[in-house]
Structures are given as structure tokens and as C-alpha cells.
Amino acid sequence: MTDRYQVGGTQGQFERYSGDEVLANKLGIVDPDEMADLEARLLEDLYESVLRRDFPDRQLCVADLKTWHRRWLGNVYGWAGEERSVNLTKGDFPFAAAAQIEVLLGKFEQACLGEFTPCHGLGEEALIDAIAVTHAEFILIHPFREGNGRLSRLLADVMAVQGGRDPMDYSGWKADREGYFSAIQHGMAGDYGTMRWFVRQALPAQE
Secondary structure: OOOOEEOOOHHHOEOOOOOOOOEOOOOOOOOHHHHHHHHHHHHHHHHHHHHHHOOOOOOOOHHHHHHHHHHHHOOOOOOOOOOOOOOOEEOOEEOOOHHHHHHHHHHHHHHHHHHHOOOOOOOHHHHHHHHHHHHHHHHHHOOOOOOHHHHHHHHHHHHHHHOOOOOOOOHHHHHOHHHHHHHHHHHHHOOOHHHHHHHHHHOOOOO
């Protein structure tokens, strides 16, 4: 299964001379390694802001996710913080159709963010379930043009910290990308069992 997203439309434009490897951006960056490094540094800044300086110890909403995305990538991409306007697939698996994202995010806010956050006082299994369901549903919607996986992990980390844990360890997810993505796909049918297993492996023990 390829890791390359196949897209069309205006948000699918690439930077000239990048060999269709770098999305069109405000900085004119054409080297994929340079862009990856920049996005990683900016993500560290976002983590510092969200988890340390201004931790959202409250119920979360879709507006929070859009704000985080904009703060992370707003100086790089003009569409940062906006719902994507193009369809995305990974291999032969389609994420939610772009035309449905607004409605799906409304349902996600009610059924996941509204139901589970803040994660205060949740027992271990309840916290695992909350993170697993929320993570799978967010990835299936894939609301942004770029950065959905990384933003979804920040959301999971916020939920873990709200639940009295440290941020999660995603090394196992990265080591078994195929198994992880299969767990996401199972969420299409409301089956979050495998995703719960991945969350259980990543969630630090309570001190």
C-alpha cells in the first residue's frame, strides 16, 4: 500500500520545480526534506504551546483543531486551518468525501469531543476507548489537506494528559504502519478493537 496521497483540485497544486513532491506554499520551498524539517520544527512549537503554555483542560471542539492547524502551518500554507476541498485517498482507501466534511465534523464534535472531553477521572479502559474512537474517527474524516495524522496525535496527547497521563508513545504505531492503518479502516464499521490495542500500547502507565 502506498503512503502517497492522491489528490486533485486547487489544494492539490504542487510547488513548481519540486517534482510534485512539495505542496504549493508561501515560502517557495521545493525540497521535500526541507519542508519536512520545517513542519517538524513548527509542530514542536505547537506542542509547546498546547501542552505546556496554554493547555486546554476543558471540553474540546472542532474550532480548537482548526486553530491548532492554523497555528502550526499558517505561515506555510494558505489553506491551513480550513477544511479540505479535495478528495483524498491512501492507496485504494478513500477518506471522507470533501463535500461531507462539514457535516461529519459536526457529528464528530458531538459524538467524540463532546462525549469524551475533558477526560477527567476516566478509568484506564474508558480513557483508552475515548482516545481510540476519537482518533479513528478523526483520521477517517481527514478534515485537512495535510497534517491530519500529526494533528490527530496531538489531540490524543491532549486527551491523555487530561486523563492524568503523560503524552503517548507512538513508536509502536510507526513500527507497524500497516497494522495501524488497518485498525483505522476497521473503524469504518464501528469496530475499534484493534485501535484500542494500539492506544493501550502507546498510553503511558499511570504514576
